[in-house]
Amino acid sequence: MCLAVPGKVTKISSADPLMKIGQVNFGGIVKEVNLAYVPEAKIGDYVIVHVGFAISILDEEEAQRIFDTLDQLDNIQDHPL
């Protein structure tokens, strides 16, 4: 129920701020999404969408962090103290 899917903002129509609508591409499927809760979203940003509303803009740097952790884990294994 709290399922939310990441997609890329490809178009923004700025009319009524409550009804700021964008087009979001989910791996090839494009849907209209309400952007009222991510007013700073720009074209090219990835947003997480739940029941037709973007609830968060994905932070690319933070998204990388898990893979940095994995690299660290591998280094620990490769070079035991």
Next chain:
Amino acid sequence: MKYVDEYRNEKHARRIASAISECVTRRWTLMEICGGQTHAIAKYNLQELLPDKISLLHGPGCPVCVTPVSLIDKAVYMAAQPNVIFCSFGDMLRVPGSTEDLLSVKSRGGDIRIVYSPMDTLKIAKDNPQKEVVFFAIGFETTAPANAMAIKKAKLDGMRNISFLVSQVLVPPAVKCLLDSPENCVQGLLAAGHVCAIMGTEEYQPIAKDYHIPIVVTGFEPLDILQGIYLCVKQLEEGRSEVENQYLRAVRKAGNASAQNIIQEVFEIIPRQWRGIGEIAQSGLGLKKTYAFYDAEKKFPCEFDDREKSSECISGLVLQGIKKPNECSAFGKSCTPESPLGATMVSTEGACAAYYRYQPVS
């Protein structure tokens, strides 16, 4: 898909799982709060990757599962009214009420429509001015801003033929209720990432402190969940009980301010009944007086009690993490997704439905 596929990499998943094995020295019981996480754990069989010392219990974070039977009965009553178009998220149609579900009303000719977004109901109401449209506004904090926006917009547009049957619940009071239970055996929590995308992480600080329990805000992909478990186990092994954020790419400490503002504008905090658990103080949202006109319970007054039919169903215990789905004698026998005895077998995020779909019935 970007931000999806890379978090499903099997080699990386096994690497994190082995890091968990390397750091664990004793038995720990963790609970994932959100049904979406439960679904992913069952789908990717993540428990199999974990050392035997780690057990996962499944929490109450499935709004379909915890909506009380009296509200399902009210929905059934409203949907059966001749002039009503009743709109709902699809999962709610098969949830058993005390005598029947919404799907039975639909099969008798009731005008029940499945919507993707609460905003779809505004269009349905505008297209059908001679009808009364009711939306079953269920959800946790993640869905509250969407439901609140539909309600606010209905008022702004001066709509008269739409109302909302609200069943909004809040995670932190339910978590406290579970931790207060004498039967509680949960030692670490994976908090629900999308709830925290809205509300932020700060409201979990007093819970971590008061109950001496690590809380890791966690995402929904396999790598997210495994990393959430790793961080939680590391805290337990080191004797820490802090709020940590694994889902940094989507969750900010303060949450989403504009979404919180609309929730506060439309809703107020009220006690709520949780199916299988009972009433929990301050655990829900109800419409503020200024939006009372849009309250379906006022437009279609009716009363039902919350008594469940006695059955072998143990969904209440499953929701509280006291039992696992496959410990129920009805699981996979008299209770299946096609013929559910309890709400946890209905929604794909219900623990019973997730087990049924992805794990062999023994």
